[in-house]
Amino acid sequence: xxxxxxxxxxxxxxxxxxxxxxxxxxxxAVGAGIGIGNIFGSMxxxxxxxxxxRGELTGIQWLGFALTEAVVFYALLGGLLAYVLV
Amino acid sequence: MTALLNAIVLAANTxxxxxxxxxxxxxxxxxxxxPLDLSVNKAxxxxxxxxxATILFCVxxxxxxxxxxxxxxxxxxxxxxxxxxxxxxxxxxPSRAISTWFPYVASLFFFIWxxxxxxxxxxPISNDTFHIAGLKVPTWGIYAATxxxxxxxxxxxITFLATHEEGIRHNGVxxxxxxxxxxxxxxxxxPLIVPLEVISQFMRLISLSVRxxxxxxxxxxxxxxxxxxxxxxxxxxxxxxxxxxxIAVYIFEVAIVVTIQAFVFALLxxxxxxxxxxxxx
Numbered sequence: 001x002x003x004x005x006x007x008x009x010x011x012x013x014x015x016x017x018x019x020x021x022x023x024x025x026x027x028x029a030v031g032a033g034i035g036i037g038n039i040f041g042s043m044x045x046x047x048x049x050x051x052x053x054r055g056e057l058t059g060i061q062w063l064g065f066a067l068t069e070a071v072v073f074y075a076l077l078g079g080l081l082a083y084v085l086v
Numbered sequence: 087m088t089a090l091l092n093a094i095v096l097a098a099n100t101x102x103x104x105x106x107x108x109x110x111x112x113x114x115x116x117x118x119x120x121p122l123d124l125s126v127n128k129a130x131x132x133x134x135x136x137x138x139a140t141i142l143f144c145v146x147x148x149x150x151x152x153x154x155x156x157x158x159x160x161x162x163x164x165x166x167x168x169x170x171x172x173x174x175x176x177x178x179x180p181s182r183a184i185s186t187w188f189p190y191v192a193s194l195f196f197f198i199w200x201x202x203x204x205x206x207x208x209x210p211i212s213n214d215t216f217h218i219a220g221l222k223v224p225t226w227g228i229y230a231a232t233x234x235x236x237x238x239x240x241x242x243x244i245t246f247l248a249t250h251e252e253g254i255r256h257n258g259v260x261x262x263x264x265x266x267x268x269x270x271x272x273x274x275x276x277p278l279i280v281p282l283e284v285i286s287q288f289m290r291l292i293s294l295s296v297r298x299x300x301x302x303x304x305x306x307x308x309x310x311x312x313x314x315x316x317x318x319x320x321x322x323x324x325x326x327x328x329x330x331x332x333i334a335v336y337i338f339e340v341a342i343v344v345t346i347q348a349f350v351f352a353l354l355x356x357x358x359x360x361x362x363x364x365x366x367x
Contacts, residue, residue: 059173059353066350070293073300 017086021079028075035068108229108310109303112213131211132231136201144196170195174349178356180364183252190248191356194241198232198298199348205230205302206340228309232347233302235295242295245355253362265365294354301347305339308332 043061047054113125147163156164170192179187208226215222231237253262266283267276312332316324 059177062346063350063353066297066346070297070300073296073304074293076304077296077300 017083021083024079024082025072025076028072028079032068032072035071036065039064039068107213108227108306109233110213111234128211128213128229129231129234129237132201132204132229133237135209136197136204136231139204140193140197140200143200167192170352174353174356178353179360183256183360183363187248187252187356187359191352191359194245194355195348195352198241198351199345201232201237202230202302202344202348203340205232205306206336206344228306230302230306232298233306235299238295238299239291241298241351242291245294245358246291248355249358249362252359253365256363257365262362262365290354290358294351298347298351301343305335305343308335309339 039061043057046057111127111129113123113127114131115126117124117126147159148167151157152160171188174195175184175188175191179191206228208228210224210226211229212224212227214225214227216225217223250262253265256262257265266287267279271279309332312328312335315328316322
């Protein structure tokens with residue numbers, strides 16, 4: 001919403017910051033999305049080939065999921081810092 | 087198109103919607119000891135409730151009325167214990183460190199798990215008040231103590247200190263710090279490798295705390311923003327989309343994120359401590 005407000009009032013620096021924040025976090029989400037897809041895809045393949053390993057693999061799967069997912073939040077946090085501080 | 091844009095801008099202009107206010111922490115009881123600010127605020131109250139709930143839950147589930155023909159409560163307790171033991175501790179801690187660090191890792195898991203869960207129960211603990219029948223009542227809101235960097239950083243610091251203390255105790259100062267450097271690195275590369283390894287030790291501290299903090303913050307923000315869309319557009323028609331979306335995010339958070347984050351925090355703590363006790367070379 002602040003993007004539209006800034007555009008309406010001609011506040012260009014604020015507009016630019018808002019767009020940069022959105023694009024930055026979006027790109028971070030792209031990377032993490034691909035990574036999480038890879039993890040769950042590999043998990044499905046692994047369990048389909050060797051169902052008896054499911055128990056051991058679940059822990060590794062969730063660890064990988066959380067480590068990958070955190071990447072978005074680094075992007076989000078960095079973006080927020082840049083948005084607030086600059 | 088322009089008319090629509092103008093309408094949106096007007097709608098946004100007239101309403102004051104600040105979801106981030108949910109994370110403001112004004113002091114309720116001001117306590118200052120020298121340079122330290124020990125004031126009681128919303129996060130502190132949530133921490134008290136979380137600590138109390140963790141103790142009561144664990145005592146209730148495992149500490150009395152145990153028998154050879156287990157009740158449902160005892161079965162649940164044993165399943166939880168077994169999950170922590172087989173999934174977190176045995177896969178990451180070397181056998182000689184298990185008896186020392188199992189209690190810490192398990193408490194960490196249950197404490198963070200219950201703190202996260204409490205964060206999704208609406209409680210009348212809030213900075214705002216509203217009047218009902220002449221009484222001033224705090225508004226009901228969702229807030230998690232773990233959506234506060236100070237809380238998660240404190241937890242990560244305990245792990246960080248424990249890691250190095252255990253590393254030095256088991257391997258000696260020389261042996262432990264030497265184990266940071268990968269084996270077989272040529273001497274000429276050392277000035278490059280050593281700073282990197284030192285930085286990576288501190289990055290663990292940041293990643294451990296920021297992961298939990300940002301996950302919980304983003305989860306709460308998403309729910310607040312989804313519901314806030316109704317107020318931003320000041321139209322009830324939006325509620326048809328916004329409320330189901332908010333409920334979907336809520337279910338995702340409670341069903342998956344809450345447990346996964348507690349699990350990962352405990353597992354990474356165990357991996358770091360285990361790695362310091364028994365370096366690979």
